[in-house]
Amino acid sequence: MVSKDFFLALDELEREKRIKKSVFIEALETALVIAYKKHTGTSKAIDVKLVPERNTIKIVAYQTVVEQVEDKDTQISLEDARLINRKYKLGDVVSEEISAREFGRIAAQTAKQVIMQKLREVEGELAYNELSQKEDELVTCVVRRLEGKNVYVEINKLEAVLMPQDQAPNDKFAVGDKIKVFVKKIKTGPKGPQIIVSRTVAGFVKRLFEIEVPEIAAGLVQIKAIVREAGYRTKMAVYSEDNDIDAVGACVGNRGMRVNAIVSELGGEKIDIIHWCPDILEFIARALSPAKVVMVQVNDEEKIAKAVVMDEMLSLAIGKDGQNARLAARLTGWKIDVKPYSSLMKEENEAQAEQETETESVAAPAPELDTDTDLFDEDLGELE
Known part of the structure; x- marks a missing residue:
């Protein structure tokens, strides 16, 4: 353990494991203290120092000078201390270097186990610190x-x-x-x-697009909103402030190469990419893609929208088990009620008929005039 090759191995470990040599030496010194005490059965206060410059290990035991010795392992009397050096006084610490040859195989194995455990901890900390920067990545x-x-x-x-x-x-x-x-x-x-x-969160698909589409990575195309039901369908709204950039086209790629690569990673999951716009009426209409929306009516206070589609588009707009309409609602943040065009016409006709009925009931018959001609003539005669 005190050969030159051992200390050269520490340098190699620093390069390969990305662990500073000083950290490893500190762990080794701590391990050797534990190993020595376990092997010798002593409870002495000892310190182990590695000296790379001399390719050696220095082991020193410490005892405090006291008047009355209560613990022989950690204390020494003033009288005994002055036999070593007459300058010692109460409270001083007497150090004694111990030969490293006292370490046996058991001590070495114990040291190795403690060192490896410490190394695993350090590697884990390094890996955790590196990975902690990749949360949401x-x-x-x-x-x-x-x-x-x-x-x-x-x-x-x-x-x-x-x-x-x-x-x-x-x-x-x-x-x-x-x-x-x-x-x-x-x-x-x-x-x-x-x-x-x-692999199911919407952020997974978002990161895939950031990797696959350079315009998104460069900030030229923004992902304004994205929602997903993993394995079935993803809806994503994109936008670019540069009028010369087709945000949807950039995400789709030449002949669909970019989006197809992501679809392949997702195992065939469908992806709807739409243009984001600040006009909520237009945005809701686009969110129901691939269905074509005829008209959108909104209640701003309750954030409820009614989207009207042609009858043949109704099942496409709603989607299987309501999935398309549900994702559109999550994408826009509005509650969306999808209605067929025929239903809208029926409601309008019923409303018009009801209005006509109310108009007829409001119109009352004109009052009858008094046509008593005798009375009229009598009044006229008095005037004459």
């Missing part, structure tokens, strides 16, 4: 084991879990697979860092 990892429905993956030598609710319906995994995951949450626990990853 996309990372590539390796599937290490499958336990029930949980998938355990390795990220930067740390284990993360992909739970069932974070797996898309069409996801299939095998040990050794390289997969992309979204780092959803990182927290510290009693057994070390706990990393929760996902």
